[in-house]
Amino acid sequence: MCGIAGIIKTDDVPVRQDEIKKMTDVVAHRGPDGEGFYFGKNFAFGHRRLAIIDLTDAGKQPMRYEGKNGTYVITYNGEVYNYIELKEELIKDGYVFNTHTDTEVILAAYDKWGRDCVKRFNGMWAFAIYDEKRNEIFLSRDRFGIKPLYYTKLGNYFAFGSEIKQFTVLDGWKAKLNRARAYDFLALSISDHTEETLFDGVYQLFPGFNLVYDLSTHKYALFKWYDLNDIKENKDISFDEACRMFRELLFDSVRIHLRSDVKVGSCLSGGLDSSTLVCVMNRLIDNKENQETVSATTEVKRHREIEYAQEVAKYTGVKLHVIYPTFDELSEKLQEIVWYHDMPFGSTFIFAQWKVFETARKNGLIVMLDGQGADEILAGYHHVYGPFLASLLRKLDIGRFFKEFNAISKLGYSKGLIFKLVMANLIPQMLAGKLRKLRRKESFFRSVEGASDFSFTYKNMSDYRIDMFYKTSLLPLLRYEDRDSMRFSVEGRVPYLDYRLVEFMLSLPEKYLVQNGVTKVILRNAMRGIVPDKVLDRKDKLGFETPENVWMREHGDFVLQKVKEAIELSGGLVSEKFIDYVRDFLESKIQYDRVIWRVLIFGEWIKKFDVRV
Template sequence: MSGDEEKSYQLALGHRRLSIIDLSPTGHQPMCYKNRYWIIYNGEVYNYLELREELKKSGHTFQSNSDTEVILAAYDEWGLNCLNHFIGMWAFLIFDTETGKLFGSRDRFGIKPLYYWFSHEGYLAFASEIKAFTMIPGWNPVVNGQRAYDFLIHGITDHTSETMFSDVYQLMGGEYFIVKISDILDTLPIQKWYSINRELILEPFDQSVQSYLLKLSESIKIHLRSDVNIGSCLSGGLDSSAIVSIINKITENNSPKQDQKTFSACSEQKQWDEREFIKAVLEEKDIDAHFVIPDVNGLAKDLNEILWHQDEPFRSTSIYAQWSVFQTAKENNVKVLLDGQGADEPIGGYHYFHDIFIASLLLQLKIPALLHEANELNTRHKRSYSDIIRSSLYYILSNNSIGRKILLLNQKESIDPKWLDREKIGAEITFPLSLTQTVKGIDLFTRYCYHQTFQASLPALLHYEDRNSMAFSIESRVPYLDHRIVEYIINLPDNYKIKNAVTKYVMRHSLKGYLPEKVRCRMDKMGFVTPEEHWMKCEEQDTFRTYLEYAIKKSDGIIKPEAIEYFDEMVTGKKPFSNTIWRIIIFGMWMELFKIRICK
């Protein structure tokens, strides 16, 4: 498009659609509204039907039955505030032809991705996947050394706006920008539009039990809106089992009753197999269940394709288990899968939150409660008191400058290892899992819930899930990340979330009668996992050694030969097993696949 000299610009919008709502051509994109606004959009606004009726009362008319057109009408009606009206997941760009302004936004938690890159040849490009930039003039990928360090040492990605590609950035969850195209130089005026206020909810526990179930059920119900077939992931853990069971309850009286399908990854190694719990959930339910057993040969066959779709290295082979689940869903003509992602972070559901809770109680000088929780951890989870003390102190020390110096002295081998040439990539020793951004007046436990939700854990998991699902043209939906649930659960008292060394305390109580007791009361946690330790130490030790040697060769000196020594010590049991070797392997493969170079 072009106008007078002041408004001259060049803009191209392209979109490849996965049709879920309104399958007709009227839902295609780029879409125009009122001959003024143009949009490209990825995601779903689940409350589009309610918003559509509200907007009609304000005089808006619609040519399609899609949520895309509702977004455009909402922006025309409410401007930036339209974002607060949406329940869902999205990444979109809206261009206003009258003002010449471009509006970009990402949903509250970053479920859907939005990357951008300023080419040295004068282009500003946006994409849902980094690999799209490889087709644009000026692409010459360079490793981001600091982000590479964070991944290799701490196993963390997507915790900042930077990616592992230098100069490639992402909008984080809850961010937006509005800018006049003619004003764009080499940065974007990105701002935060969403955060959660700490407003402690003081209500009886029994009331919270009922409220949690109601909110989760309402979220699942609205996430079932679709014009295509829907299924569910089912790992046998608490989160996915709750979704499957609530869907079964919601749809049991539907006429005609739609087939309920589930998809599960299992293992031939009993230690990593959850079929016992999956079958308990399926028992006495009319559910079409599908199972897949990812094996090491399949991983070898699909690895380059998985890495290409993921765009960046991923921290364990468990991503292959998830990949296999989506592949199986594709083979069974399912285009939407509901998944349990996002249930853990706001409620402190991971096992390390036990230690965070102990540390939080210590900082608040709640000594009787601390002693009670420590005793329960020892009894229920067989944790030694020395381990509890050591692990809890880490979360105190890592959040102050003196403490980090102590950790540096005691953990030098792990945070500055011999196998990594840190100077070659210009990386500083960091503690990205510490609370770099805190909210005043909030206890340590709640601050970590925030941190895990918006930075340290959830963004990477959403990245993996989005890329795996999109590889098979499947839309993954995460009902636990309805912001009404997240805002509610994160503001409940801590002892509603974790108590007597039991995580997800209020959630477990709310699911009485919905889940088999052996599932509801499970204390272990896996999700879709692979027997990576067994593969690496027993079944395919030589194969992984070959992978490691290849990664060292392709890392351009970043990974040093000492990594082989580390591998040998790990497979012989001299060092405890960790995902570090896998991270080294996939990092080297990533550098080769995407032709990454080091900035000289």
């Protein structure tokens, strides 16, 4: 895990060392173990290294490679977990390796298979390869966007990097608001769903895409190399076989995610996903007495799940570090956190994750396995009930519809709420979008040309789950994971996003996702005897949750002041009527909605990056 940077001069003037070094200095936290540079005729690469595999100087980057078909230079962030298997395949084809790094394997793979090499990689990555023969730069991002990669054009610069803040040191930089994406974040609670960011003119290379830049013509093109929509349903597989395959794939994913020359730990909330990872790790590692995990919790009972984390620790013998994030510390560090995150974030749970990775680093845990992606592949969010039940009705599976409807209601959901969730996925998308705009909280934000018009209605479970990958939940969660972990020079790994596991789970029939109102039934059945029953039989869902609603009320004056500042800074994007909405919440007239936090943090972000609105 590292930080990368690149500058291309469109006027063909050489890049000065101080220009590229400023970009790497800004992300020194991503790579405290070294820095390096490479200078071409009209471009430069920079790199900050966090040494994970092959800790010797042989792993330094940018790395130059003389292949059979050309000469290449790479700056790379990430891990290709199947590099050992790829290396063995390449050795059989006559390739010789001088290091034990996955970086050299990437270069050899590119030499042999060209741009299609990425289809053979199992991992997370964002890299740039200079191809000397073609006089072009090949940028690539992994299938699901686990690792970040941004680019922008500013004056005579075409620049790319791991974090947006790297562009703030370029000559001529001035942060300007992308009002459409700001509206999406504030009103719809979505971000990272397009190539655009909240910074006007700054783009992310979207997951599963490559970018090829011609250094002679200064033209570039984007190519989509991976698409979840290509996955076909496996109608013939039995439920028992699906559970067996899931277990095998997950164990193998965790096995290769444990490849590291530094100490590996894990994040443990006490939920199904993280508990499963801890228990699978425990089965796979030899030195079980050295296994460590970190959990964040709270004194507020309804937001606590530490008892489940403790159950897992007792069951496995793992050493458990427990931390208690507080609002006072969050408010004190707010501007610092905004800086490291680059963009506003949707909830205070980010701070719990921040503290987890801080604690990991303090305890020498340089690699941490985390459960991101499990809810997306297993349809684990409880809002799955809407599209799931609506899909049953569309299929005229009336008997099962009523069976599941009643089972869900017995889990504590009112029948009125369930009916509302179902109807939201049955009405036409255009009508759903219009009805959504009538909600009170969306009326507080000025409509903007180019804003997204999501209806959040789904014809089937496949559309719902793919949307979670690329439009709603996963991409911002991965961004938060990356920024929180890298702030403390820790590599976060997400075994549930092994593409083999993702593709397998998305190929399963819908009927295997929810049974008798219970989500994640594949995981619950597959992990019986491996994970404590007390955890497997849980029906609630929290994660590293903070008592955000309690915090907001307890610190009402702070919240109100910050919201007022945000409204003033928003350039008319947020209505002053929103203040009355916040007061209604503080006076317990309405329930808490995270839109309050989004407005607050939006204002903090504008201040920190001096954004023109």
